[in-house]
Amino acid sequence: MRLAVFASGRGSNFQSLLNAKQAGNLPKAEFVLLVSDNPQARALEIARQNGIAARHFVFRGYADRAAYERAILEGLREREVEGICLAGYMRLLGETLLEAYRNRILNIHPALLPSFPGTHGQRDALEYGVKVSGCTVHFVDAGVDTGPIIAQRAVEVRDDDTEETLAARILEQEHQAYPEAVDLFTRGRLRIEGRRVRALD
Numbered sequence: 309m310r311l312a313v314f315a316s317g318r319g320s321n322f323q324s325l326l327n328a329k330q331a332g333n334l335p336k337a338e339f340v341l342l343v344s345d346n347p348q349a350r351a352l353e354i355a356r357q358n359g360i361a362a363r364h365f366v367f368r369g370y371a372d373r374a375a376y377e378r379a380i381l382e383g384l385r386e387r388e389v390e391g392i393c394l395a396g397y398m399r400l401l402g403e404t405l406l407e408a409y410r411n412r413i414l415n416i417h418p419a420l421l422p423s424f425p426g427t428h429g430q431r432d433a434l435e436y437g438v439k440v441s442g443c444t445v446h447f448v449d450a451g452v453d454t455g456p457i458i459a460q461r462a463v464e465v466r467d468d469d470t471e472e473t474l475a476a477r478i479l480e481q482e483h484q485a486y487p488e489a490v491d492l493f494t495r496g497r498l499r500i501e502g503r504r505v506r507a508l509d
């Protein structure tokens with residue numbers, strides 16, 4: 309399955325997907341495009357270093373979200389992209405992309421959804437005082453981190469944690485959970501049944 313990864317920043321999850329591919333753990337995944345909304349994203353650099361096409365689309369250059377997403381969609385079609393992995397992509401997707409790739413877009417979120425959706429999952433969990441947090445891989449729908457859940461990993465929240473130490477502990481789990489979920493997805497092993505996702509393996 310030909311995949312595009314969307315990333316706005318440093319791209320460690322993108323790198324972990326590439327590592328998994330290189331290790332032979334993603335036999336059916338082919339990473340053919342990196343899309344960013346941020347021309348400074350380190351993820352773009354990672355793509356170029358790995359010989360993967362990299363494109364950035366700056367939002368303010370377009371009339372509205374639909375026009376923005378039509379431009380991205382054209383880029384995806386040029387590369388015959390069949391599925392999308394969001395990996396630290398800081399923009400909500402609109403109808404244009406959601407309809408073109410219905411049930412074919414995955415995201416990784418740094419909290420145990422449905423707790424702590426949005427852009428500060430680690431900080432929000434820490435401030436709330438939970439003792440366990442983690443990460444979630446889910447299908448993307450029109451809501452903020454609301455789509456059907458594919459996989460979750462839990463991590464302990466320690467008394468002396470800061471946002472940074474908790475984020476680092478969660479990130480380790482992200483780097484394992486995302487490639488595993490993408491493997492199931494690209495091998496056609498995931499079935500969405502209402503809100504529930506069944507893995508056929």
Ligand code: GRF
Pocket residue numbers: 315317318319320321322395396397416417418479482
């Ligand atoms: C990760 O914590 C991911 O869960 C969240 O954004 C962060 C991206 O980190 N959606 P990176 O760019 O993959 O290093």
